[in-house]
Structure formats: structure tokens, C-alpha cells
Amino acid sequence: MIIAYPDYYNDFCCIASRCRHSCCIGWEIDIDPCTAALYRAQKGELGERMAKNIDWSGDEPHFILGEGERCPFLNENNLCDIILSLGEEAISEICTDHPRFRNYLSEREEIGLGLCCEEAGRIIIGREKPLEIIEEGEGEYTADEDFLMDLRDDIFDIMNEHSQPFSSRVLAVQDKIEGRIEKDNIAYWSHFMMDLERLDEKWTQCLINLVKRPYPLDEIEKYMDEHGVWFANLFNYFIFRHLFSALDDGDIDSKILFALLSCRIIAALCMADESADLETVVEYARMYSSEIEYSDENLGLMFERINKQSL
Ligand code: SF4
Structure with a gap:
């Protein structure tokens, strides 16, 4: 079996209480069976909190989110x-693993960091x-x-040819x-995402x-060229994460065009903010x-629409 990961993978360390968008807020977190057994065995005050703040009714127990959709075990110091x-x-698998993602081939496991975590975003984009x-x-x-x-x-x-403008690198990828993407209009995709x-x-x-401010494609391209390293990093991230899903549906083009469209959307969001620093790109990404990306349904609909547009 081959294990593969980007060279920045081991640079990641959760910044916990310093995180502005903690993954312990807003997400329903499932608890794997081993961890659930450990939680069930707890006694005293912690045991009582676990009984009260975990939904034990379904096949997979999960934390009952509190006020502001916070995990009930995330304290006032985050x-x-x-x-x-x-x-x-003692934390559940999903908490240990986040923001890592895994893709599997026949004899290869790929592990990456997900962009929905701001600290991962700094490492990936910066x-x-x-x-x-x-x-x-080893593997076949x-x-x-x-x-x-x-x-x-x-x-x-x-994409690693940083001496070339980002737009030229995109053209070289598109030649393959x-x-x-027939609908270059960013307003079209904004309506679609709405x-x-x-x-x-x-x-x-x-x-x-x-x-309200649908930037024309040439302005978006100019912005991406000015910040070519960040957008090449983003492009590579989307390709690393999603290209192999073409093994499931045979649609390679939509995965590559999704990487391009995602870069354009993130660039347009930064332009609307009139900002050009790394933190802004990280935040919109x-x-x-x-x-x-973190909704299978939304991701599937994006691929499907890109595919229809490119027919
Ligand atoms: S989003 Fe990332 S940095 Fe923030 S708490 Fe979660 S894992 Fe840590």
C-alpha cells in the first residue's frame, strides 16, 4: 500500500483557542463506536454531561449542539x-482527523488537509x-x-512553473x-450557488x-495573475483532492474545470472585498x-452543472 500526502501535510497543527472559525462550531459531530463506549462508561459530573449532551438515539451518537451551534464540550476559552x-x-475519530481528508485508490491512500480549516488554508495557500x-x-x-x-x-x-503567469498555466492545463466553462459570467455561478x-x-x-458586482473574466484573471502563487496553490489543492473522483464517474473535465472555477470564485470574492492579503484569500477559500466542498450534494451539483456547461 502506498501512502501519499502533500509535502506541507506535517506542517499542520490545530491552533485551538486562537481559531476564529473553530470546527467545533456549526458542524454536527458523530461519535465512533469505540469513543461512544468510552463516553458511556464515564461517571460523575462528566458522565452526566455526556448523558445529557449526546444524542444516543440513532445508530451513530452525536453531540447535541448548544447555543450558537457550539459543541457542548467547547468551553468559554474555546x-x-x-x-x-x-x-x-479520548476525542472521537472525526475530531482527531479533522481537517484531514482521505482518498482511496486500489493500492494507494492519499491524505490531505482540507481548506475549510483556516490554519490549513494558511499552509496550503501561503x-x-x-x-x-x-x-x-509500494503498490500497483x-x-x-x-x-x-x-x-x-x-x-x-x-502549475509549479511559478515564473509563468497563472493565466498561461491555466491555458496549458486546459489544452489537456x-x-x-461556457458560463464565464460570475453572476451566473453566484445565482447557481444561491x-x-x-x-x-x-x-x-x-x-x-x-x-451586484459581477467582475468580468479579464479582471478576475488579472487579479489571479497578480497573486499567481496563491491561486496555483489553490488550483493544485482542488486537483489533488478531487481529480481522482473521476474514477467514479469517468468525468475528468469537470474536476479540472471545477478547480479553475473555484479559483475564479474565490478571486472574485476577494475582489469584492477590495482586499489582497493572504488572510482574505484564506477566509474566502x-x-x-x-x-x-464539504457538502457532497453541493459538490455533486457543481460537477454536474460544469459538465452540462462543457458539453
Ligand atoms: S478549524 Fe482547524 S485550526 Fe480551527 S479548531 Fe478546527 S482543526 Fe483547529
């Missing part, structure tokens, strides 16, 4: 009371070195996996596929702002990722 009482090993994928172990690939692996390496090689499930009112406001 620290986890379970870690403070029982240690890090890096200046070309992306490298670290591989450990199917012909389809081999083809996609070569294609992805080619895309990374193109036939599909195109019809998707939304989590945060701020996201709705961002989309309204984009409809975090919001976009939480709303689109």
Missing part, C-alpha cells in the same frame, strides 16, 4: 473539555515552494489510475482537456455581493470550501 478531562486520545507529493510504501495501480496519476503530475508540473444548500448567512451575503 478549548475542548473532553481533552482537558480525559486527554487527546506556501511559496512548488508542490511535491510525498509517497511511502489500475490502468485508469495510472492515466489519472500521469495527468495529475503533468498538471502539478504546469476538451471541455470549457440555489444550493447554504450554511452561513455571511456566505449568502457574499453571493449577493457577487451578483475557507468559506467556499465549507459551503461547497
Whole structure:
């Protein structure tokens, strides 16, 4: 089995109480069976809190979110009371793993950091070195996996050419596929995303702002060229995370065009904010990722619409 991860993977460390958008707020967190057994066995005050603040009714227990959709064990200092009482090993798998994601091939597991975490976003977007994928172990690939692996390496090689304008690198990547994003109009995609499930009112406001100020594509491209390293990093992230899902549906073009469209949307959001610092890009990328990438339904609808547009 091969384990593969981006070279920045081990740089990540949760910033806990310093995090402005803690993942312990707003997400329903499931508790795996082993951890649930540990929680059930708790006695005293902690045991009572666990009985009261966990929904034990379904197949997979989960924390009952409190005021402001906070995890009931996230204290006023934004620290986890379970870690403070029982240690890090006592938190559920999903809490330990976040913001990591995993993709599986026949004999390969890929692990990455997800953009919905602001600290991961700083590491992913702010890096200046070309992306490298670290591989450990041995394994074989199917012909389809081999083809996609070569294609992805080619895309990374193109995107890693930081001396070239980002727009030229995008053209070189687009030469590898036939599909195109026919609807270049950012307002079209803002309307489309407004019809998707939304989590945060701020996201709705961002989309309204984009409809009011639909930047033409050449202005968006200029912005991305000015910040080519950040957008190449973003492009590589979306390719690393999503290209292999083409193994499930055979649709390679929509995964590559999704990377491009995502960069354009994040750039337009930053432009509407009239800001060009790394923290702004990280914040809009975090919001976009939480709303689109972390909803299987929304992600599927984006791929489907891109595919229809590129026919
Ligand atoms: S979002 Fe990231 S940095 Fe923030 S609390 Fe969660 S894992 Fe830590």
C-alpha cells in the first residue's frame, strides 16, 4: 500500500483557542463506536454531561449542539473539555482527523488537509515552494489510475512553473482537456450557488455581493495573475483532492474545470472585498470550501452543472 500526502501535510497543527472559525462550531459531530463506549462508561459530573449532551438515539451518537451551534464540550476559552478531562486520545475519530481528508485508490491512500480549516488554508495557500507529493510504501495501480496519476503530475508540473503567469498555466492545463466553462459570467455561478444548500448567512451575503458586482473574466484573471502563487496553490489543492473522483464517474473535465472555477470564485470574492492579503484569500477559500466542498450534494451539483456547461 502506498501512502501519499502533500509535502506541507506535517506542517499542520490545530491552533485551538486562537481559531476564529473553530470546527467545533456549526458542524454536527458523530461519535465512533469505540469513543461512544468510552463516553458511556464515564461517571460523575462528566458522565452526566455526556448523558445529557449526546444524542444516543440513532445508530451513530452525536453531540447535541448548544447555543450558537457550539459543541457542548467547547468551553468559554474555546478549548475542548473532553481533552482537558480525559486527554487527546479520548476525542472521537472525526475530531482527531479533522481537517484531514482521505482518498482511496486500489493500492494507494492519499491524505490531505482540507481548506475549510483556516490554519490549513494558511499552509496550503501561503506556501511559496512548488508542490511535491510525498509517497511511502509500494503498490500497483489500475490502468485508469495510472492515466489519472500521469495527468495529475503533468498538471502539478504546469502549475509549479511559478515564473509563468497563472493565466498561461491555466491555458496549458486546459489544452489537456476538451471541455470549457461556457458560463464565464460570475453572476451566473453566484445565482447557481444561491440555489444550493447554504450554511452561513455571511456566505449568502457574499453571493449577493457577487451578483451586484459581477467582475468580468479579464479582471478576475488579472487579479489571479497578480497573486499567481496563491491561486496555483489553490488550483493544485482542488486537483489533488478531487481529480481522482473521476474514477467514479469517468468525468475528468469537470474536476479540472471545477478547480479553475473555484479559483475564479474565490478571486472574485476577494475582489469584492477590495482586499489582497493572504488572510482574505484564506477566509474566502475557507468559506467556499465549507459551503461547497464539504457538502457532497453541493459538490455533486457543481460537477454536474460544469459538465452540462462543457458539453
Ligand atoms: S478549524 Fe482547524 S485550526 Fe480551527 S479548531 Fe478546527 S482543526 Fe483547529
